[in-house]
Amino acid sequence: MAPIISLQDVQFRWPGRTGFGLSVPQFELARGEAVLLLGASGSGKSTLLSLIGGTVLASQGTVRVAGEDIASLPGGRRDRFRAEQIGMIFQQFNLLPFGSVLDNITLPLRFAPERRKRAGDVQRAAAGLCAALALPEGLLTAKAATLSVGQQQRVAVARALIGTPPLLIADEPTSALDETAQGQFLDLMFQQIRAQRSGLLMVSHDPRMADRFDRVIEMADFLHVERPAA
């Protein structure tokens, strides 16, 4: 089986005056593998995740997710492909604050019919994930804005996991949590991705959690940052 992520000779540059660019000769993530990507703030971690998610496209090289060259997909299909294949967790403000927890968890299924089918009974699946992530019962109908930050991050994990996508991408998901909450969060998340056998690419600037992952890599080891001459 093809690796879940594979980048080959990728080059990308943001438009505009900042002109931040990066190039990746080669990067792979096997199916079911959990990788921690370490890099300083501003080193292009989020940019790399956007490239993998297909919301921005490389100017050169190929980005493959589950074997599919995402640049070759037309725009609408690429958006759907992202919804089908990737569960996404941000640093914070993951949820639509005015929506219920259930609406937030099931939002990606709205754009991914296959994933919705895999999820089966959507409400049951959401309730099960909430329970597994130690979220109190009855939270499903609560408004997302009423949740604590730690709860919101776990709801984001439930949303990323629902319908068992083969890949989870997490952009510094623990940086808004205190240390005990971080540990609990990671325990719960790892339990679930191991159970689902989903791949995980998590970026962070904090090396302390490294021992939970299959592999830890530094940005600088595989990626060149290109900054325009000031």
Add this chain to the structure above:
Amino acid sequence: MILRLAFGSLLARALTVTMTVLAIALSVALFLGVEKVRTGAKASFADTISGTDLIVGARSGSVQLLLYSVFRIGNATNNVTWQSYLDISARPEVDWIVPISLGDSHRQFRVMGTTLGFFEHYKYRRDRGLEVAEGKLMADLFDTVIGADVAQALGYQIGDPIVVAHGIASFTEHKDQPFRVAGILEKTGTPVDRTVIVSLQAIEAIHVDWQSGAKIPGKTTPADKIRQMDLTPKAVTAALVGVTSPLKTFALQRKINTYPEEPLLAILPGVALQELWGIVGLAETALLAVSVMVVITALIGLMATLFASLNERRREMAIYRAMGASPRVILGLLVLEALMTTLLGALIGLAMLYLGLWIAQPLVDSAFGLYLPIEPPGLRELGVLAGVIAAGAIVSMLPALRAYRLSLADGMMVKT
């Protein structure tokens, strides 16, 4: 679910959204209200006189003749001699003819001398005739019948004495001939409401002791002596004419306009009303233009709030994008939001219109004789509402396209 989330997003910004909805609602209510008043005014204006085929007066402008003979505005420059009047009445095309004699006033109201035929032949709102609310029509030389507004403004009852002044707004009153209120007419919404009606002979009687607008010194003829006199008028101001067959209207009009003894003018009331509306209606059109501007202002306000909301909603857009929504969904969300806002605004505006109508209808009717019907919204109103909603959607395209571009440029990670 997307609909529910879009609605939730609107609710989360309830304050600004409410303001926008209110602005749209007010503008829609104003627009429809002006439209309602305009059509109501036009209809009631056109309904001022009906059933009369020709109005005859001394030669002047047709609008001027209409103004003084029907609306009691302005004065006749000349009269029609009694002989001319008799000549016209004798024509075979004439079915009925009612003389009108103007020039006197009672307080702020005009006095009109006429015959009982006026009550029979004057029609308004297509086929409505004048009805006596209290008392009866003139039976005696000094009897008057007053319009509803006259009775209300001056607090007159049946039997009250009335003093008629010669000339309009003149202080020389015909003190010697006290008239009496014999009847009060039902409210019509026409200038008849503001008229004191007397017999043609009564107008002559008032002027027995007068010459060229001044009282002959020392001369007072007692009322019973006046009754003995020949009170045939020497002239009238105008006459309303009904023809035996509508086909003969134009022939008679030509005959009167080319009457050799005296320069006369015969007009078709409908045509003259339309001509007059062309002048009066200009103000109404200006009012309509202003209310269109108000609607446009509200829509620009909608656009402005949408633009302003884009910044605070960049994260919301980024979440949708990360969850697999295409930029087209983002665009659709904004247009949908604009649609919901304008739809809500339009509906509230409609409700405000009906509430306003319900409150204002009796007031407007009694104050201006303007009847504003409360009916379910017609095609025209629905068209306006649909137009406003469509305009809202179109106006929202600009901010929506910007959101589309932003969501493409941002990727899915928006910096906090």
